[in-house]
Amino acid sequence: MVDLARTKFSSLQYCDFIYKAPDKGGRLFLFLHGYMQKAYTIYNKFESLIKPGDGILAPNGAYPIPVKVKDNWKHGYSWYFYNPNTREYPIDTDVAVSFIKTLLNEKNLNEHKITAIGFSQGGYLTPYLAQNIPQIDHIIGMACEFKTNRLDEGKRFDFRADQVHGGCDDLVNIEHAKENHRAILKLGARGSFIEFPEEKHEYCDVFISKVVEFMQLTD
Secondary structure: OOOOOOOOOOOOOOOOEEEEOOOOOOOEEEEEOOOOEOHHHHHHHHHHHOOOOOEEEEEOOOEEEEEEEOOEEEEEEEOOEEEOOOOEEEEOOHHHHHHHHHHHHHOOOOOOOEEEEEEOHHHHHHHHHHHHOOOEEEEEEEOOOOOHHHOOOOOOOOOEEEEEEEOOOOOOOHHHHHHHHHHHHHOOOEOOEEEEOOOOOOOOHHHHHHHHHHHOOOO
């Protein structure tokens, strides 16, 4: 078999997103959905809970994923591609980081402090964004891991990193999530890990309530 070569280049890309501009001095809340979800999936959980003056940015992921269901087609989105069997990233987080940075620039949002909130795959992405986008000073993950072994120890960790996780999550191991959260704190971040023993891998009321509490922490 012939090996594939790989290169990186800039190209035209579309991005559909939900946006409410923050007022001058307002905070931007960046919402990142999970794998095979859409912007509305997470936006609908939090839209009514944003304080007046703050802004919302909820994009669809960088990669559309079409799936045939009976006689119809539906699609969701992905931020990157990870193979859990081989533990390899055929497409890593670099493209998603560039994707979000470009969108922030397009909307002239570089003067606002940003809290990045992600569910599952979107939560995995948040520390990579924080390391590469200085305005992000707070990340909140739901049902995810902060993969510290893949973060760049030479880059910034001066951000807050909070997390909520369900004890009955059958997709993301809670002990691994706890271990990675402890590791990111040792690297310089600050924050809390909250476990809800009865919850699964889903948006649930206790997750949302706790995330809203975390959203008020902008130290």
